[in-house]
Amino acid sequence: MELFSAVNISKQFSGHKALDKVNISIPEGSIFGLLGPNGAGKTTFIRIINQIIAPDEGQLFLNGRELKPNDIYNIGYLPEERGLYKKMSVGEQAMYLAQLKGLSKQEAHKRLMYWFGKFEMKSWWNKKVEELSKGMQQKVQFLVTIIHEPKLLIFDEPFSGFDPINASMLKDEIIAQKEKGATVIFSTHNMASVEELCDHIALINNAKVVLDGPVRDIKKTYRTNSFEISYKDFQGSLESVLPPAFQIIREWNDHDLRMAGIKIPAASNPNQLINALLPNVMLHSFSEIIPSMNDIFIRVVTEKNSETILQA
Numbered sequence: 001m002e003l004f005s006a007v008n009i010s011k012q013f014s015g016h017k018a019l020d021k022v023n024i025s026i027p028e029g030s031i032f033g034l035l036g037p038n039g040a041g042k043t044t045f046i047r048i049i050n051q052i053i054a055p056d057e058g059q060l061f062l063n064g065r066e067l068k069p070n071d072i073y074n075i076g077y078l079p080e081e082r083g084l085y086k087k088m089s090v091g092e093q094a095m096y097l098a099q100l101k102g103l104s105k106q107e108a109h110k111r112l113m114y115w116f117g118k119f120e121m122k123s124w125w126n127k128k129v130e131e132l133s134k135g136m137q138q139k140v141q142f143l144v145t146i147i148h149e150p151k152l153l154i155f156d157e158p159f160s161g162f163d164p165i166n167a168s169m170l171k172d173e174i175i176a177q178k179e180k181g182a183t184v185i186f187s188t189h190n191m192a193s194v195e196e197l198c199d200h201i202a203l204i205n206n207a208k209v210v211l212d213g214p215v216r217d218i219k220k221t222y223r224t225n226s227f228e229i230s231y232k233d234f235q236g237s238l239e240s241v242l243p244p245a246f247q248i249i250r251e252w253n254d255h256d257l258r259m260a261g262i263k264i265p266a267a268s269n270p271n272q273l274i275n276a277l278l279p280n281v282m283l284h285s286f287s288e289i290i291p292s293m294n295d296i297f298i299r300v301v302t303e304k305n306s307e308t309i310l311q312a
Helices: 042-049 069-074 090-100 105-118 134-146 164-179 191-197 215-221 270-277 293-311
Strands: 002-013 016-027 031-035 057-062 075-078 152-156 183-187 200-205 208-214 226-232 247-254 257-263 282-288
Touching: 002 042, 002 183, 016 042, 016 183, 016 200, 016 208, 031 042, 031 164, 031 191, 042 152, 042 183, 069 075, 075 134, 090 105, 090 134, 105 134, 134 152, 134 164, 152 164, 164 183, 164 191, 183 191, 191 293, 200 215, 200 293, 208 215, 208 293, 215 293, 226 270, 270 282
Parallel strands: 031 183, 031 200, 075 152, 152 183
Antiparallel strands: 002 016, 002 057, 200 208, 226 257, 226 282, 247 257
16 A cells, blocks of 8 residues: 555756656555656655645655645655754754654654653753754754654655664664554665665666665665675586586675576576586585665666666
């Protein structure tokens, strides 16, 4: 079941097409990665979801009905560019922002006390925002993003400026929000975080969605029939024992083991590679080389940009 969908969303600024008929469907209770190079249209799309700007055409749906102005109370948004008031105290500002999200003063204070305690932030309550480090300020803004328990959470580069310990804490909390029933849109350039957190992704390039689907399925689609082996007790040329169409990508040493990456033809299967190796080498390990999301991102964007150049 989908919680959010975008249908044919387009947006143009002064002759520049920021989004071109973008269609995205986000399953309920998932962490959805919104990916793309700089200038691809991600931030424009996020601003349209938050009703900061309106699309030129297309429709947005939340829970199966068209998005309405008061749906902003069902959305939590952490922008890449943070925006806290430097001269206000942390507690005063957190209370103000929580009440803007529709919470009563009493409920806002109750929830903030819980989260300030959980994040070990109670000593910050009376400090001015300008007294906090960038990472501390981001903690405050993350907290007020989730305080009203929205159905849809949008995080734009949420780990920017965090040390590894606080980044890990934030990742755990994003997963916890998902487990509580929230749906998360997660925009980042950090492909390692995408691999770790995201169930589904959409890749936007030059204003268009060029790739979307479950992360697991996408990685399977972009497999290259390549395998990594480690072996020993063989002094000859590995190439001499492989079928002619099998290609050695690279070879190297790892302590007392020999290592190799081997690509096999699409019509072949891994058993043929194993059968060719076993009579000749002592096989220590054998595993498929699955492309990372970083590899896939670079490959798809490069291919699409090349197509655009050729069509120009």
